[in-house]
Amino acid sequence: MSDSLTGRVALVTGASRGLGREIALELARRGADVAVMARTAESAEAGAPSVAATVSAVEALGRRAVAAPCDLTDDEAVTEQVARVLAELGRIDVLVNCAGVVSLTGVAETTVKRLDLLWKVNVRAPFLLMQLALPGMTERGSGHVVNVGALSSQWRGTQIPLGFPGYTATKAALVRLSHASALELHPTGVAVNVVAPSGFVPTQGWRAASDDAHELPNQEPPEYLARTVAWVVEQDPAAFTGRFVDSQGLLASLGELDGAPIGWDDLAMVDVSRFSPPTPVRVLPELTPATAPFWTAGADGVLRFQHCDDCGYFTHPPSPVCARCRSRNVGFAPVSGRGAVYALTENHHPWLPGWELPYLVAAVQLDEQDDLRLMTNIIGSPPDTVGIGDRVRVVFEHREDVWLPLFELEGEPA
Amino acid sequence: MTAPGERDAVISGIGQSAVGRRLGRDPLDLTVDAVLAAIADAGLEPADIDGVATYPGAQTQPPGFSGVGVTELQDALRLELRWFAGGLEMPAQLGPVVLAALAVGAGLARHVVVFRTVWEATAQGDGGRASLAPGAAHGPQTEAARVSGFMQWMAPFGAPSAVSWAAMAAGRHFHEFGTTREQLAGIPMTLRVNAARNPAAVYRTPMTLDDYLGARMISTPLGLFDCDVPADGSTALVVSHVDTGGDLPQPPVRIEAAGTAARGRVYRDQWDDYTTMGLRDAAAMLWERTDLGPADVDLAELYDGFSIIALYWLEALGFCARGEGGAFVEGGTRIALDGDLPLNTHGGQLSAGRLHGLGLVHEACLQLRHEAGARQVPGDPEVAVVSNGGPTGGALLLTGWR
Numbered sequence A: 001m002s003d004s005l006t007g008r009v010a011l012v013t014g015a016s017r018g019l020g021r022e023i024a025l026e027l028a029r030r031g032a033d034v035a036v037m038a039r040t041a042e043s044a045e046a047g048a049p050s051v052a053a054t055v056s057a058v059e060a061l062g063r064r065a066v067a068a069p070c071d072l073t074d075d076e077a078v079t080e081q082v083a084r085v086l087a088e089l090g091r092i093d094v095l096v097n098c099a100g101v102v103s104l105t106g107v108a109e110t111t112v113k114r115l116d117l118l119w120k121v122n123v124r125a126p127f128l129l130m131q132l133a134l135p136g137m138t139e140r141g142s143g144h145v146v147n148v149g150a151l152s153s154q155w156r157g158t159q160i161p162l163g164f165p166g167y168t169a170t171k172a173a174l175v176r177l178s179h180a181s182a183l184e185l186h187p188t189g190v191a192v193n194v195v196a197p198s199g200f201v202p203t204q205g206w207r208a209a210s211d212d213a214h215e216l217p218n219q220e221p222p223e224y225l226a227r228t229v230a231w232v233v234e235q236d237p238a239a240f241t242g243r244f245v246d247s248q249g250l251l252a253s254l255g256e257l258d259g260a261p262i263g264w265d266d267l268a269m270v271d272v273s274r275f276s277p278p279t280p281v282r283v284l285p286e287l288t289p290a291t292a293p294f295w296t297a298g299a300d301g302v303l304r305f306q307h308c309d310d311c312g313y314f315t316h317p318p319s320p321v322c323a324r325c326r327s328r329n330v331g332f333a334p335v336s337g338r339g340a341v342y343a344l345t346e347n348h349h350p351w352l353p354g355w356e357l358p359y360l361v362a363a364v365q366l367d368e369q370d371d372l373r374l375m376t377n378i379i380g381s382p383p384d385t386v387g388i389g390d391r392v393r394v395v396f397e398h399r400e401d402v403w404l405p406l407f408e409l410e411g412e413p414a
Numbered sequence B: 001m002t003a004p005g006e007r008d009a010v011i012s013g014i015g016q017s018a019v020g021r022r023l024g025r026d027p028l029d030l031t032v033d034a035v036l037a038a039i040a041d042a043g044l045e046p047a048d049i050d051g052v053a054t055y056p057g058a059q060t061q062p063p064g065f066s067g068v069g070v071t072e073l074q075d076a077l078r079l080e081l082r083w084f085a086g087g088l089e090m091p092a093q094l095g096p097v098v099l100a101a102l103a104v105g106a107g108l109a110r111h112v113v114v115f116r117t118v119w120e121a122t123a124q125g126d127g128g129r130a131s132l133a134p135g136a137a138h139g140p141q142t143e144a145a146r147v148s149g150f151m152q153w154m155a156p157f158g159a160p161s162a163v164s165w166a167a168m169a170a171g172r173h174f175h176e177f178g179t180t181r182e183q184l185a186g187i188p189m190t191l192r193v194n195a196a197r198n199p200a201a202v203y204r205t206p207m208t209l210d211d212y213l214g215a216r217m218i219s220t221p222l223g224l225f226d227c228d229v230p231a232d233g234s235t236a237l238v239v240s241h242v243d244t245g246g247d248l249p250q251p252p253v254r255i256e257a258a259g260t261a262a263r264g265r266v267y268r269d270q271w272d273d274y275t276t277m278g279l280r281d282a283a284a285m286l287w288e289r290t291d292l293g294p295a296d297v298d299l300a301e302l303y304d305g306f307s308i309i310a311l312y313w314l315e316a317l318g319f320c321a322r323g324e325g326g327a328f329v330e331g332g333t334r335i336a337l338d339g340d341l342p343l344n345t346h347g348g349q350l351s352a353g354r355l356h357g358l359g360l361v362h363e364a365c366l367q368l369r370h371e372a373g374a375r376q377v378p379g380d381p382e383v384a385v386v387s388n389g390g391p392t393g394g395a396l397l398l399t400g401w402r
Helices: A018-029 A051-060 A075-089 A112-140 A155-159 A165-188 A204-209 A222-234 A247-253 B027-041 B070-077 B092-106 B149-153 B162-177 B186-195 B209-214 B242-247 B279-288 B307-316 B325-332 B358-368
Strands: A009-013 A033-038 A065-069 A094-097 A143-148 A190-196 A244-246 A304-308 A330-334 A338-347 A359-366 A373-379 A391-399 A402-409 B009-016 B051-054 B083-086 B111-119 B217-219 B232-241 B253-259 B299-301 B383-389 B393-399
Touching: A009 A018, A009 A075, A009 A112, A018 A033, A018 A051, A018 A094, A018 A222, A033 A051, A033 A075, A051 A065, A065 A075, A075 A112, A094 A112, A094 A222, A112 A143, A112 A165, A112 A190, A143 A165, A143 A222, A165 A190, A190 A222, A222 A244, A222 A247, A244 A247, A338 A373, A338 B162, A338 B217, A359 B162, B009 B027, B009 B092, B009 B242, B009 B358, B027 B070, B027 B111, B027 B232, B051 B070, B051 B092, B070 B083, B083 B092, B092 B111, B092 B232, B092 B253, B092 B358, B092 B383, B092 B393, B111 B358, B162 B217, B162 B307, B162 B325, B186 B209, B186 B307, B186 B325, B232 B242, B232 B358, B253 B279, B253 B358, B279 B307, B279 B383, B279 B393, B299 B358, B307 B325, B358 B383, B358 B393
Parallel strands: A009 A033, A009 A094, A033 A065, A094 A143, A143 A190, A190 A244, A373 A402, B051 B083, B051 B111, B299 B383
Antiparallel strands: A304 A330, A338 A359, A338 A391, A359 A373, A391 A402, B009 B232, B009 B253, B111 B232, B253 B393, B383 B393
């Protein structure tokens, strides 16, 4: 049991049995309260799959659960149940569209009536549920929609001996629906991702639709997909969206899968870096024995320069010799970290990704010595309020193994 | 004082490839065009060439900054060399010219091809960043990108480009001497007027003060038109021993003096005086090696990678007092083709294209040979000063053959 999802509410469709039930329980194990949506409200047979059975199982894990029985092709019923979930659990943070109709039939055997059903359950219902769940998510600026797709809907699905055009077309539609929604919703903080089993999951739904001819190799237990869904909704929705995540690929990349991994394909559908500004790139100095003492001096908040033990002269950049008396007796000594702006430019050109423009590049003249200067950035003040001669003091920015000496205005002298 | 050794050499031939934006041609292809043109201009055959010198030598970064070294040219033309040199750590792009002069003076070679090739416009045509200084990280940047050498003191602060230090220097000049952008505009605007008379220039349409001031700010106080324009092109010279001069079909250009000093601090973040950069040392040394002085100079081809650098050269070479460069170039009258000191008569790197140094030498030779056509400086000019580089750099005083 973990508590990574504590306080969050997940609505899972198809949660009375199979993959949906596994997902509901996995989310509950990680702390989520769960709304269980499926067609079979109760079962006369003890232990048989039903909404009520899953609700009990979630509650047995110590989480709140709400039964939301409905037919996903019935818009009114779906809308009603979502309203009830919101009334009882207060919110929906995670929507998992797992319910699906399977049709392992070819072109000739797939009736158009069956095709309508496939469309209604596999595409239309996820769309409606997303619409219903979205207002709260966008209001909070955070949310996860996870749609269960199928590898056969990806181009690489051609490697899998599946035809089944009706079923595959609706899963492909769901993938593209997710893709387009992810693009649109990214600015709101809501993520839309697709997960899919990497192999054949022998659930009851598949068994009902399948015969021996469709028993595929590479079977995987339903918990793989459940863990995949849980991992996806643990991610920051602003950073992880528009992805197609296959279960074994993910688990292998997390080191949670024994045996030969299928591999974590880059199945990204949306390059979110196009939408969210990347972390500003700091090109960092390569540390050498000669320069490391300067670049790591800020670890204790004290700026240090190479210093001559014989004549007291500071030399920068560091070198193996005092630049004034040529003594080799040099080390590093602290300075006050205070000085004045000697030269300044307001840079407007995007040289490096992620830097907010404009920014100030300056040469700061340290107080200790009239030729001890450092190129740096002046931060913390609007660029147009900084001028040559202004008093500044060092502040360090820690990146990896480097403490970059930046400067801010000193303010009124004491 | 014995005569300076550089007077043992002359520039006996000049050549240039096509120059332009996005020519899409291989840098060696451009180089061969320029080199064969220069050899022919000198009245020589490739077999006569026994030396090659180039800046910065073959290197792959920054994109389009080089691409051709001595080896590529030597092999392409199967030159039989007695002497060669290529590299970056020299008095800027004039370094190989000076080395070639010394080589012919010392008898190591008789006719040395000197070339400089750039194809930055094509190499950066995929949207790659423009003109990062050598040593900066390129391509997709990651947090893991690391830099060493002098770049480590600048790139971590978002200043991987030459414009960062040039702009800081300009800002310091503005601060100390009251120089203004309106004054500085005199350089790019005058050069644009010159470029209109140069069919090979990249930018030839007139530029108003409003155009200049309204252009995109790059790094205060330098805007877009204070930065030279990346171009593709190759320039070549033939440097020969002075005693061949009379035998050649072209009147060669004499090398009167060279300035090659680096005396102050040369790290780009550490100049002792941001209002002179290191180029003041090369400029001072130039006048130590000749009886001529600034008043004898008929025209100036001064490095203008950024407008402010040309202004610094004007001050450093003594055409005006230190700090008075702004007033000197204001309005452009003094530096116009018909002014007291015509500057960058082909449009400079700011308008004609960033051929990186040797383009300025090429233009000085054309002017001293009185072959500059519509942009020929009037009055049969005899003395030209050429400078390359900044922060550190080199300077040459060139004279006509007469």
